[in-house]
Amino acid sequence: MVHKLSGAIALGAALMLSTSAFAQDKRVVTWNADYDPIPLAAAEALIADFEAANPEIAVQLTNFDHEAYKNAIRNFLTADAPDLANWYAANRMRPFVEAGLFADISDVWANNGLMDSLASSVPSSTIDGKQYAIPYTYYQWGIYYNRDAYAAAGVEVPGAEGVSWDQFLANCEKFKAASIDCVTTGSSALWPVAGIFDYVSLRTNGYQFHSDLAAGKVSWTSPEARAVFDNLGKLQPFVTENHAAIDWQDAAAIFVQGKAANYVMGNFAVGVFKEGGMTNDNLGFMVFPEITAGVARAEEAPTDTIHLTSGAKNPDDAKTFLAYMASAEAQSKWNAAVGQLPTNSGATVDPADPFLTAGFQALSTATGGIAQFWDRDADAEYAKVGMEGFQQFLVQPEQLEAILARLEQARTRLYPQ
Amino acid sequence: MAQASQATAPRRWNQRTVAPWLFLAPGLFMFGVYVLWPIIQSVTLSFYDWNGLYNQDGQFTGRFVGMGNYAELMTDPxxxxxxxxxxxxxxxxxxxxxxxxxxxxxxxxxxxxxxxxxxxxxxxxxxxxxxxxxxxxxxxxxxxxxxxxxxxxxxxxxxxxxxxxxxxxxxxxxxxxxxxxxxxxxxxxxxxxxxxxxxxxxxxxxxxxxxxxxxxxxxxxxxxxxxxxxxxxxxxxxxxxxxxxxxxxxxxxxxxxxxxxxxxxxxxxxxxxRMGYGAAIAVVLFAIMMIFISGFIWKMWRDEKER
The missing domain is CATH 1.10.3720.10 (MetI-like)
Incomplete structure (x- = not known):
């Protein structure tokens, strides 16, 4: 026993030595992250650049498994807080902000002119007038389409500006006649249906109404909300049957095989489509069609963020690193490696990637606003009730009244009037 | 030995009465720490509204809501x-x-x-x-x-x-x-x-x-x-x-x-x-299981006695 114990101490001491020798006279900034291999390599490259520019600071990144991180962060923020932690913008960070676990970094925003360079992400980084997050990447949502499926059904392929809503529905009729699913999704994990609902809602009533709906400020039985479900009902007969039993990757297979023509998805799916054998020649991207004429176009772009923790041991140097992560140069580099979009308006996007270029174009011209996605705009519990309602409506549209009543009941309970 | 202990303490504390408890002690300890204590904690938690977070100073951030979680369960579809x-x-x-x-x-x-x-x-x-x-x-x-x-x-x-x-x-x-x-x-x-x-x-x-x-x-x-x-x-x-x-x-x-x-x-x-709400569901599930478990224990008890 004693031997084992002393062995463990020796091992621990050796580990301590090896890390502290590395950072002997440097000031250490610790950063907990949840990266997959490619983003991790990109982050390490950024750290190397940062350390070269700031030789007196060493950034130590501890990487977690993506799913495990969601639980781990709840523990490490109180038990043993790193200086920096990855998380998500908008309502997803609210519990941590309200428990006082994420620190106010309004000064980083003010001192580095981020209000201008990160203008599109100000609302999603702000709670009660203070900034708590540095957004460094996002990705667009929209309609990905399979040109081969369009050709097989004899439907004209949409141009760069997309199609009108009526044209889209008319196309759906033709796809149905050709036994091709017009719109596919796999909603067993619920969130993919929120993408469809969000877009129909944003296009029917605009950004402000949608964001009020997500915040529980508007009734589900209001005429505007009913209009959203009306439009969703027009799409419903053309959505892949049995989508409730399959994952989004299964639906991607249907899409790649040309059994479905359109897929309302986020840009991260492009990698999956290409692994399935699609190329830039038969994979296309368009923004979701306009539904109500004159509604300013808003887009969905979930943002990933880095936060300064309240328990940070080295907040000053951590803020230096945050400012670096907000810079155009760092964001261009990281996002180019990962294939996502930088939030800094001065950053550049790889012109050879048609989907990133199209996404950058779509987001930078979205005058209506940028939504985060249903489950980040709405409170967790409200988001879940909502997504179950959307999924049920896409399976049982005749249950609309029951669904609206249930959503309204949840709203009045969670947001007492 | 037995005489000595009888002399110093009343007969309740002799080897015969202590030994079973000594043998039971490890089991009771485990049962207490891993079964009884969590049950008490779950029941306590079910009276709170808590999101699982402690604040910066390690303080519990829950709010006491009494039977609120159970009342909500009654109307929860x-x-x-x-x-x-x-x-x-x-x-x-x-x-x-x-x-x-x-x-x-x-x-x-x-x-x-x-x-x-x-x-x-x-x-x-x-x-x-x-x-x-x-x-x-x-x-x-x-x-x-x-x-x-x-x-x-x-x-x-x-x-x-x-x-x-x-x-x-x-x-x-x-x-x-x-x-x-x-x-x-x-x-x-x-x-x-x-x-x-x-x-x-x-x-x-x-x-x-x-x-x-x-x-x-x-x-x-x-x-x-x-x-x-x-x-x-x-x-x-x-x-x-x-x-x-x-x-x-x-x-x-x-x-x-x-x-x-x-x-x-x-x-x-x-x-x-929602830790408190989850705990309230756990308590209900426990109560349902308890019906069957008590039946099981009751029958075992009866069989032992008959033997």
Whole structure:
């Protein structure tokens, strides 16, 4: 026993030595992250650049498994807080902000002119007038389409500006006649249906109404909300049957095989489509069609963020690193490696990637606003009730009244009037 | 030694009275720390509204709401669905008993290779529930699942069980029955080994056969096996979590939820972290289980006394 114990101490001491020798006279900034291999390599490259520019600071990144991180962060923020932690913008960070676990970094925003360079992400980084997050990447949502499926059904392929809503529905009729699913999704994990609902809602009533709906400020039985479900009902007969039993990757297979023509998805799916054998020649991207004429176009772009923790041991140097992560140069580099979009308006996007270029174009011209996605705009519990309602409506549209009543009941309970 | 201790202390503290407690101590300690304490904590937590976070100073951030969580449960449609589904599980899981008994009787014969057949029938119980869930999820999968293709070839239109809110719970129960039947079968097989051959012989001389033999001679001797089988089946039905989690995540739109899964969803799921509410569900589930567990303990107590 004693031997084992002393062995463990020796091992621990050796580990301590090896890390502290590395950072002997440097000031250490610790950063907990949840990266997959490619983003991790990109982050390490950024750290190397940062350390070269700031030789007196060493950034130590501890990487977690993506799913495990969601639980781990709840523990490490109180038990043993790193200086920096990855998380998500908008309502997803609210519990941590309200428990006082994420620190106010309004000064980083003010001192580095981020209000201008990160203008599109100000609302999603702000709670009660203070900034708590540095957004460094996002990705667009929209309609990905399979040109081969369009050709097989004899439907004209949409141009760069997309199609009108009526044209889209008319196309759906033709796809149905050709036994091709017009719109596919796999909603067993619920969130993919929120993408469809969000877009129909944003296009029917605009950004402000949608964001009020997500915040529980508007009734589900209001005429505007009913209009959203009306439009969703027009799409419903053309959505892949049995989508409730399959994952989004299964639906991607249907899409790649040309059994479905359109897929309302986020840009991260492009990698999956290409692994399935699609190329830039038969994979296309368009923004979701306009539904109500004159509604300013808003887009969905979930943002990933880095936060300064309240328990940070080295907040000053951590803020230096945050400012670096907000810079155009760092964001261009990281996002180019990962294939996502930088939030800094001065950053550049790889012109050879048609989907990133199209996404950058779509987001930078979205005058209506940028939504985060249903489950980040709405409170967790409200988001879940909502997504179950959307999924049920896409399976049982005749249950609309029951669904609206249930959503309204949840709203009045969670947001007492 | 005994005299010395008697001299210093009244007779209550002699070796004989202390020894049992000493032997019980490790067990009691474990039971207290890992069973009683968590139960007390869960019940306490169920009176709070808490998102699982401590603040910067390590202080508990929950808010006392009294019976608030339970009041909310009463009007929660998802809780009602879970309760009904648990009832379906309880009733339909009981099918494992007659089917398990039938297979056990069928396998209780001496033919070459019977051991192989027995182990093949027992196989589903050996593999993990997660694997069972995956196998059945593929079996039911729309477009390429065997079951889907089968219904498609018969009715012309495939049925995707796991996408159908009315059928999904039955689909999962069927998956759960597969290993449960194997379990009950093995219980009955061991029970059948202990059936007294002379009683069978005597019954046969008296002209009993078929159903009457089974009902009046064999089944009464299998009573201990039946008792255990009922208990494990009830508990298996109530703690059904892994299959629901693997096959549907409680979906479509929450129609296959059971109490244990709903508890997990509320307390630890991605959109949950309502620890108090989850704890309240746990307390309700515990109360339901307690009915069966007390029955079990009561019967054991009675049997011990009779002996």
């Amino acid at each position: 998802a809780f009602e669905t879970s309760l009904w589904n648990n009832l379906k599980w309880l009733v339909l899981y009981m099918l494992a008993l007659p089917i398990g008994l039938f297979i056990a009787i069928f396998l209780n014969q001496t033919v070459t290779g019977i051991r192989l057949y027995k182990s093949l029938f027992f196989f589903p119980f050996v593999i993990s529930q997660v694997v069972v869930g995956l196998i059945f999820a593929w079996f039911y999968a729309p477009n390429f699942g065997l079951f889907y293709l089968l219904t498609e070839s018969i009715t012309g239109k495939g049925t995707a069980i796991l996408a159908n809110p009315d059928l999904v719970t039955y689909g999962i129960i069927a998956a759960g029955l597969w290993p449960q039947i194997a379990y009950v079968m093995i219980l009955y097989l061991t029970g059948l080994n202990n059936v007294a051959p002379d009683q069978i012989e005597a019954a046969r001389l008296d002209g009993a056969k078929g159903w009457r033999m089974l009902w009046y001679v064999v089944l009464p001797q299998l009573r201990p096996a039946t008792f255990i089988a009922v208990i494990v089946t009830v508990i298996g039905a109530l703690r059904s979590f892994d299959l629901v989690s693997i096959m549907t995540n409680g979906g479509p739109f929450g129609s296959s939820r059971v109490l244990s899964y709903y508890m997990f969803e509320m307390a630890l799921g991605e959109y949950g972290f």
